[in-house]
Amino acid sequence: MIKYPNGQKFIFTQKAHKKSAQDISFSSANRGISLEEDINLSNEYYLGAGALLITKRPTPIHVSKVDYSHGAKIVNAFFEKQSTTDYNGVYKSRYFDFEAKSTQLKTSFPLNNIYLHQINHLENVIAHGGIGFFIVEFSSLNEVFVIDAQTVIAAFHHGDRKSIPYAVFKENGVLVPLGFNPILDYLTAIKTLFNL
């Protein structure tokens, strides 16, 4: 019998593979989208509880052609890279801005899916007194950390470093409590990280 370390049934795995042929949300981006869903649900909880207001920026799409024969139907367009970060909002009048990323690695967080314009944006956020951070999931470890954007910015600009060691998250980040409501209590972790 084949062992599935995460306890998934085979039928689920089959469905997942079938889905991956049609849907880009599966494959390597799958963990990231799960993290995103967890964050979105946590944000809904925070909003309802009056604790925190965070909104997610829509994915930018470049529209090349629109067919107006039946309403406005977009018939040619493509996804663009987010020029800033995915999330921002307000906590007790303070501006929050963050990016969420997931890795399956256990020993480091690779920086190759963070872009220079996102780093520049977070540098501007900090310069204007905003609170910039990353939510980073080590999916194989089932651990989620918050870490000051300045730590990621410094690593990004460090010429010969392509990743941030897991140990840096243990030392400089704060572990996010996992639960039901909210699923990811990252606000509690942020309050600890930034002494809010």
Next chain:
Amino acid sequence: MIKYPNGQKFIFTQKAHKKSAQDISFSSANRGISLEEDINLSNEYYLGAGALLITKRPTPIHVSKVDYSHGAKIVNAFFEKQSTTDYNGVYKSRYFDFEAKSTQLKTSFPLNNIYLHQINHLENVIAHGGIGFFIVEFSSLNEVFVIDAQTVIAAFHHGDRKSIPYAVFKENGVLVPLGFNPILDYLTAIKTLFNL
């Protein structure tokens, strides 16, 4: 000879009508897009000057079908309404959130293109200590005002009022200085409006 009250030449009107069949950015949304361009350019100026950091949320698009035969080409999608506002950002660590609207009317600002979910969002912004406002252009008068979101929220919830009189902007809003750099110096007006 036919008189055009706005002084447009006929050739321009022809081109405009031709364009309007292909491009929804013309027609009634035209003035709003000019205001949007002016705000975007002003935001670039503010960013370069280190005065203010504002980002515009991308227009949300619902993607129904993607063709993966040559990369990821979106072949069926449609525009969605922005569920929040168009702009937010940070000024001296304070959270800013605003919507920009333009009207060709001279005596009032109609509320029919402001949506309940935008009002709810701005109510949340204020509840969390953020600074919420509208930038409203009276295009026929070449005047642009900033006005506290609470004024618009109150009018929106006022059962029998479908618009805000121009006089309210004169009394409770602040006129935005128009210039070259920035084109719309709305930050100066906001500092006056909110005593920042």
